[in-house]
Amino acid sequence: MPTRVLIEGGWVFAGEGDGPFEILEDAVVAVEGERIAYVGPAAGLPADWAPTRRIDARGKAVLPGFVNAHTHHAMTLLRGYADDVPLMPWLREHIWPAEENLTGDDVYWGTLLAIAESLQAGVTTFADMYFFMDRVAQAVLETGVRAHLSRGLIGVAPGSDRALEEGRELVATFQGAGEGRIRCALAPHAPYTCPPEFVRQVLAAAEKLACPIHTHLAETKAEIEEIRAQYGKSPIRHFADLGVFEHETLAAHCVHLESEDIEVLARHGVRVAHNPISNCKLASGIAPVTELLEAGVTVGLASDGAASTNHLDMFEEMRLAANLQKVSRMDARALPAWQTLRMATVGGARALGFDKLGCLAPGYLADIVILDLNAPHLWPRHDLTSLVVYSAKAADVDTVLVHGRVLVDGGELLTIDMERVEHEVQARAERLARAARRG
Amino acid sequence: MPTRVLIEGGWVFAGEGDGPFEILEDAVVAVEGERIAYVGPAAGLPADWAPTRRIDARGKAVLPGFVNAHTHHAMTLLRGYADDVPLMPWLREHIWPAEENLTGDDVYWGTLLAIAESLQAGVTTFADMYFFMDRVAQAVLETGVRAHLSRGLIGVAPGSDRALEEGRELVATFQGAGEGRIRCALAPHAPYTCPPEFVRQVLAAAEKLACPIHTHLAETKAEIEEIRAQYGKSPIRHFADLGVFEHETLAAHCVHLESEDIEVLARHGVRVAHNPISNCKLASGIAPVTELLEAGVTVGLASDGAASTNHLDMFEEMRLAANLQKVSRMDARALPAWQTLRMATVGGARALGFDKLGCLAPGYLADIVILDLNAPHLWPRHDLTSLVVYSAKAADVDTVLVHGRVLVDGGELLTIDMERVEHEVQARAERLARAARRG
Numbered sequence: 018m019p020t021r022v023l024i025e026g027g028w029v030f031a032g033e034g035d036g037p038f039e040i041l042e043d044a045v046v047a048v049e050g051e052r053i054a055y056v057g058p059a060a061g062l063p064a065d066w067a068p069t070r071r072i073d074a075r076g077k078a079v080l081p082g083f084v085n086a087h088t089h090h091a092m093t094l095l096r097g098y099a100d101d102v103p104l105m106p107w108l109r110e111h112i113w114p115a116e117e118n119l120t121g122d123d124v125y126w127g128t129l130l131a132i133a134e135s136l137q138a139g140v141t142t143f144a145d146m147y148f149f150m151d152r153v154a155q156a157v158l159e160t161g162v163r164a165h166l167s168r169g170l171i172g173v174a175p176g177s178d179r180a181l182e183e184g185r186e187l188v189a190t191f192q193g194a195g196e197g198r199i200r201c202a203l204a205p206h207a208p209y210t211c212p213p214e215f216v217r218q219v220l221a222a223a224e225k226l227a228c229p230i231h232t233h234l235a236e237t238k239a240e241i242e243e244i245r246a247q248y249g250k251s252p253i254r255h256f257a258d259l260g261v262f263e264h265e266t267l268a269a270h271c272v273h274l275e276s277e278d279i280e281v282l283a284r285h286g287v288r289v290a291h292n293p294i295s296n297c298k299l300a301s302g303i304a305p306v307t308e309l310l311e312a313g314v315t316v317g318l319a320s321d322g323a324a325s326t327n328h329l330d331m332f333e334e335m336r337l338a339a340n341l342q343k344v345s346r347m348d349a350r351a352l353p354a355w356q357t358l359r360m361a362t363v364g365g366a367r368a369l370g371f372d373k374l375g376c377l378a379p380g381y382l383a384d385i386v387i388l389d390l391n392a393p394h395l396w397p398r399h400d401l402t403s404l405v406v407y408s409a410k411a412a413d414v415d416t417v418l419v420h421g422r423v424l425v426d427g428g429e430l431l432t433i434d435m436e437r438v439e440h441e442v443q444a445r446a447e448r449l450a451r452a453a454r455r456g
Numbered sequence: 457m458p459t460r461v462l463i464e465g466g467w468v469f470a471g472e473g474d475g476p477f478e479i480l481e482d483a484v485v486a487v488e489g490e491r492i493a494y495v496g497p498a499a500g501l502p503a504d505w506a507p508t509r510r511i512d513a514r515g516k517a518v519l520p521g522f523v524n525a526h527t528h529h530a531m532t533l534l535r536g537y538a539d540d541v542p543l544m545p546w547l548r549e550h551i552w553p554a555e556e557n558l559t560g561d562d563v564y565w566g567t568l569l570a571i572a573e574s575l576q577a578g579v580t581t582f583a584d585m586y587f588f589m590d591r592v593a594q595a596v597l598e599t600g601v602r603a604h605l606s607r608g609l610i611g612v613a614p615g616s617d618r619a620l621e622e623g624r625e626l627v628a629t630f631q632g633a634g635e636g637r638i639r640c641a642l643a644p645h646a647p648y649t650c651p652p653e654f655v656r657q658v659l660a661a662a663e664k665l666a667c668p669i670h671t672h673l674a675e676t677k678a679e680i681e682e683i684r685a686q687y688g689k690s691p692i693r694h695f696a697d698l699g700v701f702e703h704e705t706l707a708a709h710c711v712h713l714e715s716e717d718i719e720v721l722a723r724h725g726v727r728v729a730h731n732p733i734s735n736c737k738l739a740s741g742i743a744p745v746t747e748l749l750e751a752g753v754t755v756g757l758a759s760d761g762a763a764s765t766n767h768l769d770m771f772e773e774m775r776l777a778a779n780l781q782k783v784s785r786m787d788a789r790a791l792p793a794w795q796t797l798r799m800a801t802v803g804g805a806r807a808l809g810f811d812k813l814g815c816l817a818p819g820y821l822a823d824i825v826i827l828d829l830n831a832p833h834l835w836p837r838h839d840l841t842s843l844v845v846y847s848a849k850a851a852d853v854d855t856v857l858v859h860g861r862v863l864v865d866g867g868e869l870l871t872i873d874m875e876r877v878e879h880e881v882q883a884r885a886e887r888l889a890r891a892a893r894r895g
Contacts, residue, residue, distance in 0.1 A: 093835070097842035101792035134832035238786075297779035298846075300788040327846035328833045333772065337779070340736035344780075347677075349739040353540035393573035394767045394850075396532070396878050397885030403536035407737075407766035411833075412851030439835050446836030 019050030020069045020421065023062075027074030027387065028401055030081065031056050033378045035363070037355040040401050046079055048383040051196065051421040056377050070423075072416060074387050078405055080358075081375050082141025082384035082419065083331035084365025086317030087231075087269040087290035089147045089169075091119070091127030093134070094446050095324035104237060104299045112324060115453040123449070124149035126441040128156040133433045135329045136162065138411035139386035141419045144267060144290065144319070144369050146204045146231050150183070154191045157199055160432045161424050163384065165267070165369040166191065167204035167231040172215030181219060188226045198420055200229070200370060202267065207233040208244050208252045216259050229265035229370055232256070235278065236270035237301045253278035262287050267368055269319065271309070272302040279305070283312040288368035291360070293337040295321030303345045306338065306360075307352060317365030318357075330411045331361050339406065354406035387416040458489030459508050459860060462501075466513030466826065467840055469520065470495050472817045474802070476794040479840050485518055487822040490635065490860040495816050509862075511855060513826050517844055519797075520814050521580025521823035521858065522770035523804025525756030526670075526708040526729035528586045528608075530558070530566030532573070533885050534763035543676060543738045551763060554892040562888070563588035565880040567595040572872045574768045575601065577850035578825035580858045583706060583729065583758070583808050585643045585670050589622070593630045596638055599871045600863050602823060604706070604808040605630065606643035606670040611654030620658060627665045637859055639668070639809060641706065646672040647683050647691045655698050668704035668809055671695070674717065675709035676740045692717035701726050706807055708758065710748070711741040718744070722751040727807035730799070732776040734760030742784045745777065745799075746791060756804030757796075769850045770800050778845065793845035826855040 024046040032039035047055040047062055055062055092112075099111035124147065135143060144165035145153055157164045168184035171177060181203075188201040203226070205211040205219045223230055235241060235252045244252045253274065256262065262285035269290040271282070282289065291304050309316050318338060320329045335357045342352035366375030374382045390398070394408050417425035424432055463485040471478035486494040486501055494501055531551075538550035563586065574582060583604035584592055596603045607623035610616060620642075627640040642665070644650040644658045662669055674680060674691045683691045692713065695701065701724035708729040710721070721728065730743050748755050757777060759768045774796045781791035805814030813821045829837070833847050856864035863871055 096836065096838065096847060098838040100839065100842045100846060101789050103788040107788070130832055130835060137832060294775075294779065297783040298788065300782045300786045300790075302786070303783060323847075327842070328849075330833070330849075333775070336733075336772070337776065340733065340776070341783075343739045344736040344742060347739045347741070349542040349546070349737065350540050351739075391878075393569055393576060393874060393877070394769070396569060397535065397882045399534070399536040399885060399889060400539065403539045403766070407539060408535060408762075410767075410769075410849060410851060412849060435832060438832070439830075443836045446838060450838060 021067065022048040022070045022072060022418065022421065022423070023068035024048070024072045024074050024079055024385065024387065025059065027077045027079040029056060029079045029377060031377050033376045035359055038358070038402055046377060046385065048418065048421050051383055053377060053379055053381045053383050055379055072387065076390055077415060078388040078390055078401060079377065080386045080388060080405065081362040081377055082386050082417065083139050083361050084317055084369060084375060085135060085140045085143040085320050085329065085331060086267070086365040086368045087292060087319035087321060088131070088143050088145055088329065089322035090131035090143065090145045090153065091124040091147055092322030092324040093130045094123060094127040094442060094449060096327055098324060098450065100327070104301065107299065115449045118449055118452040119149070121149040121152045123445045125152040125156055126438060126445060128153045129160070129433060129438050130442045131323065131329055132156060132160050132162055133430055133435055133438060136417055136425050136430060137414060137428065138330050138332065139388070139414040139417060140329065140331055141384040141386070141417060142366065142369065142371065142374070144231060150187045151190070154187070154194065154199060158195050161422055162419050163198045163371070165200045165202060165231070167202040169204050169206050170211065170219060171206045172211035177215060181222065185222050185226065188228045192228065196420065202229040202231040204231040207236070207240070208255055209240050213259055216261065220260055220264065223264050229267065230261055231267045232261070232269070234268040234271055235273045238273055241273050251275060251278050253281050257281050257285065265370055270296065270301070270304065272296055272304045274305055279308055279312045279314065282309070283314050288315040288317065290317050290319040290368060291338060292319045292321040293334055293341055294326045297337070299325050303341045307342050307346060310356070315364060315367045316360055317368030318361040332409055332411055335361050335406050354402045357406050358402060383418055383421040385418040386414055388413045389415040460506065461487040461509045461511060461857065461860065461862070462507035463487070463511045463513050463518055463824065463826065464498065466516045466518040468495060468518045468816060470816050472815045474798055477797070477841055485816060485824065487857065487860050490822055492816060492818055492820045492822050494818055511826065515829055516854060517827040517829055517840060518816065519825045519827060519844065520801040520816055521825050521856065522578050522800050523756055523808060523814060524574060524579045524582040524759050524768065524770060525706070525804040525807045526731060526758035526760060527570070527582050527584055527768065528761035529570035529582065529584045529592065530563040530586055531761030531763040532569045533562060533566040533881060533888060535766055537763060537889065539766070543740065546738065550892070554888045557888055557891040558588070560588040560591045562884045564591040564595055565877060565884060567592045568599070568872060568877050569881045570762065570768055571595060571599050571601055572869055572874055572877060575856055575864050575869060576853060576867065577769050577771065578827070578853040578856060579768065579770055580823035580825070580856060581805065581808065581810065581813070583670060589626045590629070593626070593633065593638060597634050600861055601858050602637045602810070604639045604641060604670070606641040608643050608645050609650065609658060610645045611650035616654060620661065624661050624665065627667045631667065635859065641668040641670040643670040646675070646679070647694055648679050652698055655700065659699055659703065662703050668706065669700055670706045671700070671708070673707040673710055674712045677712055680712045690714060690717050692720050696720050696724065704809055709735065709740070709743065711735055711743045713744055718747055718751045718753065721748070722753050727754040727756065729756050729758040729807060730777060731758045731760040732773055732780055734764045736776070738764050742780050746781050746785060749795070754803060754806045755799055756807030757800040771849055774800050774845050793841045796845050797841060822857055822860040824857040825853060827852045828854040
């Protein structure tokens with residue numbers, strides 16, 4: 018007998034697809050096993066459908082779980098380690114030296130911290146590109162969340178063959194693990210770190226493993242100039258010509274795009290992960306999200322790693338995404354609330370290639386967030402979509418289900434021992450900082 | 457005998473002035489009556505200094521209270537009422553019709569809601585320009601917060617004489633009320649709503665009352681064009697020539713500035729209230745905060761009203777302020793964390809003309825925020841200023857003192873009955889929306 022969870026009495030953000038939400042008042046969401054069985058008025062449930070658990074959502078909003086479409090989760094260990102520093106010195110003088118001393122255990126504990134923070138903020142799925150990814154998979158399996166995992170591959174670094182082997186092993190071992198909660202990809206890091214021959218090797222491996230690609234593309238102006246100088250074309254065109262986009266591709270950033278680039282992305286069905294906070298904080302730029310959406314590109318919302326973004330909070334990413342489109346286009350209508358919320362949920366689910374994920378509708382995977390609307394900043398109620406996108410906060414998250422299972426209950430994490438995580442993370446962060454300073 | 461509050465064991469963000477904070481570990485803050493008596497190691501307190509209350513701040517950060525340097529607090533009633541709409545239709549078709557039906561009671565309850573939200577987010581002082589300001593003063597006196605209050609004066613509207621009379625009465629009645637917790641100003645709304653003759657009338661009244669000025673300046677490109685067409689100069693130059701800046705002036709927005717404007721602001725000691733979220737959401741633009749600070753202009757951070765910003769949260773305003781400077785200047789070093797936190801505290805205190813406010817140092821007014829650093833997004837601890845500015849959230853606010861009195865204790869509001877406020881606000885918001893729709 019699968020578990021049956023009945024979420025009762027809330028404002029349910031229903032409706033499949035890309036349009037504005039259909040907000041049902043005093044509706045129920047019935048969950049059977051890992052999937053949503055029913056969404057609608059309580060009267061519409063079959064009389065013999067008996068729940069094993071009831072969740073009272075009166076005065077609360079019931080939403081699809083957020084999808085964080087691009088992150089380096091274990092970089093929580095370096096949160097606040099080097100802020101207000103430009104990208105290249107940030108990487109070369111601070112982040113890379115600190116990362117050199119990372120162990121598999123560090124990555125495991127840093128990832129647990131990121132999953133804890135994310136779950137309490139309503140994030141049910143994330144796409145993580147990092148290393149020691151078998152330990153990330155372990156954290157995902159243990160905590161019950163959903164993830165798209167890939168071993169970052171830097172072709173120009175020593176040991177790139179070994180890294181590719183680790184990447185392959187990750188896919189072979191964990192593809193579809195946790196009842197399908199894990200999807201695995203291969204991750205050629207970026208055009209400026211992966212020469213063509215290395216990219217071709219990665220693609221050959223992806224072909225054999227029938228797995229998708231996760232990469233960084235067109236993040237900074239410096240990258241555009243470097244790739245143009247080297248190959249005479251834009252990073253998008255360059256990766257297209259190498260055949261990357263013949264594979265299902267998740268491309269993070271896509272900040273600096275020409276209109277031909279957008280056409281290429283659209284034509285090949287490349288999915289984009291938009292990282293508004295990271296792109297501002299590292300002074301990369303503002304991505305043309307409106308144009309991407311208009312061209313029919315699938316766009317998910319993302320935090321990037323906590324070393325550049327400093328927190329993993331889709332509410333703030335949503336607000337910044339909407340606000341950046343409005344101010345950069347000088348048009349207050351740009352990226353309205355409903356479209357932003359779709360990007361943070363079903364947009365991300367599609368970007369990561371999870372089928373039937375990101376909407377509250379029968380047959381969809383039961384990744385659900387229940388938001389308590391009782392704080393002062395959530396009164397009065399004129400428009401609930403506006404309220405969720407422009408006013409709600411991570412701390413309003415009350416209950417979180419992933420794959421039909423309650424992982425956060427009344428704000429409390431059920432699958433993570435935070436005291437242990439805090440202790441481990443602090444000790445490891447101090448060790449990394451000390452070692453990096455010694456050089 | 458004044459009350460004596462001893463805040464013990466926290467990380468204290470000490471140090472007067474504009475520079476980086478001096479963060480004292482395991483320090484105490486001793487509060488006597490409404491002022492800070494001592495900041496430093498516990499051993500430095502006089503042996504006979506016996507507290508009437510002790511607050512345990514172990515594992516917490518102790519900060520100066522945030523100052524929200526420009527808001528229209530009662531507009532919480534219109535939170536989420538009309539989003540994703542450009543400024544002029546937003547005002548003409550949505551906000552002004554709804555505001556026409558506002559009563560003094562509405563403003564009182566809407567303001568209480570804003571104060572509740574603000575206090576729980578660590579905001580201890582705000583500058584409010586609206587109407588029925590006697591009712592705002594009542595809310596301020598009852599709840600114990602600190603405020604800079606002014607009746608918004610629209611010279612082109614019918615009843616502008618009566619409005620000015622109300623503005624004068626507010627100053628005469630409430631200047632220095634609540635043991636100095638209230639400062640009052642006169643508020644000619646903006647150059648495009650106040651013809652020169654009306655501005656001169658307001659200045660004459662300000663001269664008599666010896667009170668400061670609060671206004672909106674250079675918010676949108678449309679305003680710049682309109683004022684230039686009408687007077688042949690920028691809004692800043694125009695108000696300077698009218699003699700506005702001979703008075704202590706708080707100017708909200710200052711988004712579109714030429715370098716001569718910045719010189720004028722600096723030379724006259726005009727204080728600027730920067731509203732990053734509102735300026736993005738209404739597609740106004742990005743203010744040149746870095747240039748203003750470099751020119752020596754006092755800049756405070758602000759939320760504007762919740763009808764455009766949707767929440768009153770200095771943490772998010774800090775992050776957006778820093779991120780906008782970084783991305784608009786393409787320089788990750790712009791507006792670093794410590795400078796942003798100074799802007800949100802002592803910058804705002806100076807902008808509003810409160811003396812000895814905004815720093816944790818002996819002799820300063822005891823407006824203090826204690827942040828609980830125990831949530832997952834606040835681990836690990838590499839740099840506490842970074843952590844507070846880039847990672848902390850309103851929900852991390854644990855305790856808030858204003859004028860030496862505890863107003864928030866363990867996250868709970870001690871001077872506001874939220875259940876009553878929610879009920880009143882929801883009913884009033886619905887009435888306003890109904891009436892506006894009837895037209």
